[in-house]
Amino acid sequence: MGSRQVFSAFLLLIILIILLYPTTATGTVSVAASYAQAPPIETPLGPIIITGVTNLYVSFSEIRIHLANERNDSGWIPIIYNTASVDIIRFSNNPGVIFSTPTVPVGEYDRVFLRFGNSSAVVNGTTLNVESIPRFIIVDYRFSVKSGSETALKLKFTADYRAINISKPKVFFEISPMQD
Template identity: 55%
Template sequence: MKLRQILAAGLLLIVVTVILYPTTATGTVNLSARYEQAVIEAEPPVGRLVFKGITNLYVSFSEVRIHSANEENQTGWLPISFGTPSLDIVDLKNESGTILVTPTVPVGEYNGVMLAFSNVTAVFNGTTAQVESVPAYVVVAHHFAVRSGSETNLKLKFTVDYRALNSSSRVFFEVKPLLD
């Protein structure tokens, strides 16, 4: 009977380990946005150009990937989202600016984030217009670690250039990590 109890306890321990392993081998990634309008320097006497009348810029992404630090650039891209809700990055009523929260990211070291724009809509001077994002996707070099059972906060600054908004319905994005 004693041997049987020991084997049952060992088997139970193995089953519990197999069941709980995925929860200990993942962490959460919280990706958020901050907005800044690009400052355009023009020749004197014009000086700095500031585009007014842009009240909203709704952005969504068709895909978000992170890059494993141990892999080469062409490989190692792990998809963490295939579509995000639209986020107004100009008027962040959602004060955190959350793009997405993914609770099941494998534990590890990462060195990049890739965002593929899917839909960008601008509201300027009361008119809503679908605009093209340039570039169509961005790769942000940023080293971060995902730890077991913990949350990793990634903050990205979206600097937006509206120079081509009226002439060609384009908005230019520069995205960089915000370091705390």
């Protein structure tokens, strides 16, 4: 093999790497959660304090992230479907990982979309299937995914149980980025 052929093969290899790198460069994204119960509801008769909820299991049917430089209706990248159910109350004192996925494209992102799957709560020893309100949440959260590294997203889940004791139990959620 002559020097021209070696040089040509090397040049072809460099061109292929440059062309394929953006499509093969991925990083890992993990989502950690902390939990808080919403403060008591103030009424003219005094605060309504909900007690007896010992477990709150949630799963997500879909989680997407949004590319920072794309318009709102485009740029959404699904990163996981149908997560395992996790008891988020156990994350009251220490945040815990909900899921981790190793194949997220490298880039800058600005939002996280979470669509609730099945949810249930254990209230005074009884397990109830509950409806998560809202069904999905979009959280403003700027982060970068770098090739070969892990990006940890930290979210605070605040649960409001004001409708836990009705015929079709509901849990109202607020999700926000956690401050380090």
